[in-house]
Amino acid sequence: MQKLSLNQTLLQKLSPQQIQFIKLLQIPTAELDARIKEELEMNPALEEGAEEIQKSEYESDGDDDADYDERQASNDDIDIESYLNQDELSGYKMYGDGSFGSDDEDREFPVATRLTLIDSLYQQFGFLHLTDQQRYLGLHLLGSLEGDGYLRRPLKAIASDLVFTQGIYTSEQELEDVLKKIQSLEPAGIGARNLQECLLLQLRRKDQRDLIVQLALQTIEHYFEEFSKKHYEKIQKRLNMNQEEARQVLNLIIRLNPKPGSVEGDDNGAQYLTPDFILASHNGRLEVSLNSRNAPELRVNRTFAEMLDTYHKSDKSNRHVRETVTFVKQKLDSAKWFIDAIKQRQATLMRTMNAILKYQYDFFQEGDETKLRPMILKDIANIIEMDVSTVSRVASSKSVQTEFGLYPLKYFFSEGISTESGEDVSSREVKNILRELIESEPKRKPFSDDKLEKLLNEKGYNIARRTVAKYREQLNIPVARLRKQI
Known part of the structure; x- marks a missing residue:
């Protein structure tokens, strides 16, 4: 009922x-x-x-x-x-005053436009001597580039799309040949399919007679995994480099641009x-x-x-x-x-x-x-x-x-952190102290989070290791293993 x-x-x-x-x-x-x-x-x-x-x-x-x-x-x-x-x-x-939280809150303030990365690439691509087939494939590849300048879609998948959507038959090798022409454009590294290829493209534009350039090429081409894990001593030993050569190779590589699309990127x-x-x-x-x-x-x-x-x-x-x-x-x-x-x-x-x-x-x-x-x-x-x-x-x-x-x-x-004297200090102050400790640490043997916790405790800041890790991440500072230098 x-x-x-x-x-x-x-x-x-x-x-x-x-x-x-x-x-x-x-x-x-x-x-x-x-x-x-x-x-x-x-x-x-x-x-x-x-x-x-x-x-x-x-x-x-x-x-x-x-x-x-x-x-x-x-x-x-x-x-x-x-x-x-x-x-x-x-x-x-009134215009733009509909329901609360509508899209007009995300409206961007208009600023002057400029030449974007893709516009620059299209202009450069137009000067290449290509067949009609190559030109069409190249334009399709340019349209597949992501904002940072990388081509992350597999060439096999792109070839399949061209067949089913455009009725254009091509091979991975033909796409590879056209991609190499795109990779010759500016900025260096454009069209790379991964970070290793991006760095190699930039190094190959440099003077190949330079010993440091040769060693850097070998490092990225044959020991990229070791380099990414900062196992510098192992690379130095395998390439028979002295301390000064290893330092110059490292400096050369870290000055390369890991995101070539940012050189002339769209900042609208x-x-x-x-x-x-x-x-x-x-x-x-x-x-x-x-x-x-x-x-x-x-x-x-x-x-x-x-x-x-x-x-x-x-x-x-x-x-x-x-x-x-x-x-x-x-x-x-x-x-x-x-x-x-x-x-x-x-x-x-x-x-x-x-x-x-x-x-x-x-x-x-x-x-x-x-x-x-x-x-x-x-x-x-x-x-x-x-x-x-x-x-x-x-x-x-x-x-x-x-x-x-x-x-x-x-x-x-900012939140407060207690000190030994019982006072509260700003977490921003603790972050500044943490940054100073990391900047002054031995480059060949950086401080671990446990060590940083002890150093901060010695300075009177009552802080746990997990809080040290949280503040380090907020400061965009990597872990000790990745901060290691030669």
């Missing part, structure tokens, strides 16, 4: 204004200009310029909004609210780094200010706002009048919400940055990393009395210009 029951639940939903603020808060300064231009293009009720001292009825702020609604509702000529019999979200039709995804905050010292006192691009002057178009007064005198039963009033109020609402969200963004950014400045004041005075205090998102959230997620949105994509350089805000957040 079915039973009917009622359940009462409490749900938290973001209002359109909150969504607007969140989306604006998390974008960096470099993208704010583009976002504002989009809104200006989509909303005729919004315009650039300082707010006027005398405001229209619609431009009133704060508690005046309620008075405005009452005046409009009591107007004898037209009742606007009766025309707006729809959800509040319908007035929030690069973005210009623009500071969101400027930190300066005035009479010995540190003061933070917003980048001027974070404080655009926006206002509601006065002429557009006065359009409502004009339609008050129109026939309220006319369908076109109702549609026009709905459109005008939607755009005015959107413009006001956008301006308020920009102002709220500025206030939140300043509150967060001032809290970080106060917390890390000793560091900002001298730029000494050892003076960085352990600081997590919750510490700043408690100071500014906001949610941790808000602080996270500010810190994840913002940066500050100081006298010591440009720092991302997330640089100042």
